[in-house]
Amino acid sequence: MGIAANTIIKAALRRLVVVPSGGTPTTNQYTDGLEVLNDLLKSWSADLSLVYEDTEETLTIPSATQSFTMGATGDQVTTRPLEIRVASIIDGNIEYPMRIVDQKTYQSFSNKSSIGIPLRLYYRNTYPNGTVYFEYTTNTQYTLRLQSIKQLTRFADGTTEIDLPEHYERALKANLAIEWADELGAGKRVTPALIKAAEESKKIIIGLATDIVPSRTDIPSQGRYNINSDSY
Numbered sequence: 001m002g003i004a005a006n007t008i009i010k011a012a013l014r015r016l017v018v019v020p021s022g023g024t025p026t027t028n029q030y031t032d033g034l035e036v037l038n039d040l041l042k043s044w045s046a047d048l049s050l051v052y053e054d055t056e057e058t059l060t061i062p063s064a065t066q067s068f069t070m071g072a073t074g075d076q077v078t079t080r081p082l083e084i085r086v087a088s089i090i091d092g093n094i095e096y097p098m099r100i101v102d103q104k105t106y107q108s109f110s111n112k113s114s115i116g117i118p119l120r121l122y123y124r125n126t127y128p129n130g131t132v133y134f135e136y137t138t139n140t141q142y143t144l145r146l147q148s149i150k151q152l153t154r155f156a157d158g159t160t161e162i163d164l165p166e167h168y169e170r171a172l173k174a175n176l177a178i179e180w181a182d183e184l185g186a187g188k189r190v191t192p193a194l195i196k197a198a199e200e201s202k203k204i205i206i207g208l209a210t211d212i213v214p215s216r217t218d219i220p221s222q223g224r225y226n227i228n229s230d231s232y
Helices: 005-015 027-045 103-107 167-180 192-211
Strands: 055-061 067-071 081-091 094-101 120-124 130-134 142-150
Touching: 005 027, 005 167, 027 167, 055 081, 081 120, 103 120, 167 192
Parallel strands: 094 120
Antiparallel strands: 055 142, 067 130, 081 094, 081 142, 120 130
């Protein structure tokens, strides 16, 4: 569903009785509202339970790659992932599932410069570009398929629509009103009904986001100690 920022801004002002029903916000109100609205979306993106879907993409990984960056100015030019949930590497017609490991496990790999097909990766959410690290250095060109969580799309201006699920509209209108109320001098107009609407609509987003594929992380388990080999 396409929605414009000005539609959300006008509704938030109406809920706070800053603009009467049928009235038109000022240019400054639209400008300020766009800033607050985008700040709200950036904040929601940091809470992965408020991101409505994962993103699937395929990347071409050159030979001799042990790590690469993803982002607006990265080795792979794309939106920087907040978290990689699922990964696989494709060699010809064969697709191998990859295990996503944490930093501690990645640091335990002693042969990162060894040449081969990597079946494990570690993602570090660096900024402005995220960084993907492989367990091995690639021995040939591969295709990497990723499912990741990325930031919610922000509004470029007041009139350009962006696509969001329908249940986001109520949540954005109510939560923007609360977020913006004190700045507008309308803090006392935040009613219990408005707070309830903001909380309920946000919970719906979180509930529907549970369909996103959960993260797959390789956490090695420690076996029993073998006295003969002096190892686990």
